[in-house]
């Protein structure tokens with residue numbers, strides 16, 4: 001067996017179209033004088049340029065706001081929550097039907113981002129969800145599908161095996177197939193948003209963790225998109241940071257390739273957490289558990305991948321997709337930023353209205369990236385947003 005690699009199996013060299021990377025395309029210094037005649041230098045400052053922050057920066061800059069983004073590492077680094085080549089996207093959202101309107105918009109927004117950046121980002125592969133009749137995944141998916149009349153197919157075990165012969169579906173299990181399910185590519189999405197932000201005149205400052213109070217001196221609005229580092233920003237949002245490892249395996253044949261095999265999400269008795277994954281699209285079949293229970297902190301993450309991380313995923317994959325994991329390619333440790341109720345925080349801070357938080361994405365945020373960028377820009381511009389996002393308010397955890 002090949003040994004897992006450390007610090008990420010894959011990385012893409014970063015390229016920003018249309019200009020230099022550091023300090024943005026205006027050629028000015030990001031550390032220019034703080035204010036002119038008492039007027040903040042920037043309309044918006046974004047702390048953290050991972051999945052969410054890059055989208056927020058792009059949307060704000062493209063609306064003509066004077067924008068600056070701060071990132072403690074390099075552009076498109078792979079040390080945060082937004083790397084690993086694939087993030088699942090689906091509409092029949094088992095977590096809660098309230099997400100569905102945002103998801104419907106997300107599909108369009110991903111296509112718009114693809115056109116604007118000339119990059120392929122959204123892969124519709126179909127998604128097979130498998131579980132018991134009363135499993136949270138199947139019940140929740142069917143509830144969202146029925147509330148929003150989404151096209152899904154409910155299959156019993158033999159129907160499921162007939163349609164998707166590569167999957168072992170137990171006699172007492174059912175399957176929900178969503179043809180619109182698939183994945184988006186996180187590294188390419190960040191690169192696309194940073195490129196658009198730069199082209200729209202945003203400044204960017206890399207290589208140093210910034211302090212919220214200092215940034216507040218420079219901008220009228222500050223959006224904190226710090227991912228798992230939000231925990232240490234002193235904003236009082238209750239978060240648990242969880243280590244989760246993504247794995248890639250060499251499959252036995254082409255039946256596990258994109259185009260032949262759908263993405264999958266399996267809630268099975270005996271699995272500690274749901275197993276999810278993606279067909280081979282070049283790097284191998286990817287699989288991981290959605291949740292691990294291993295609490296950590298962003299700067300203390302154990303990035304080494306151990307046999308104890310690999311074997312339970314391999315065993316689970318063997319039981320669901322025999323032949324999908326004949327050899328190990330590599331793994332990557334990543335972090336969930338979990339709120340107590342597993343719903344996001346997208347709102348102004350109850351104690352500092354100039355600070356907006358977009359965090360606590362609880363291991364299921366990436367598919368929403370372009371919508372989050374769009375909504376935060378709308379909120380900063382004082383525009384009405386066409387979604388009910390009250391359930392994302394920070395006031396559920398913090399009083400003013």
Ligand SMILES: Cc1cc2nc3c(=O)[nH]c(=O)nc-3n(C[C@H](O)[C@H](O)[C@H](O)COP(=O)(O)OP(=O)(O)OC[C@H]3O[C@@H](n4cnc5c(N)ncnc54)[C@H](O)[C@@H]3O)c2cc1C
Nearest residue numbers: 048050051052072080081082088210227334361365366367
């Ligand atoms: C293993 C794994 C699998 C997942 N699978 C899915 C999935 O299938 N589908 C899905 O929708 N979602 C999924 N998610 C969740 C999704 O990836 C995250 O919700 C999303 O990436 C969070 O993005 P973010 O911008 O909040 O965090 P990040 O991308 O981590 O960005 C935060 C950024 O802030 C920077 N930063 C922090 N503090 C400072 C500071 N003080 N100064 C400057 N910079 C700072 C960091 O360096 C980092 O770049 C998964 C997550 C993981 C870990």
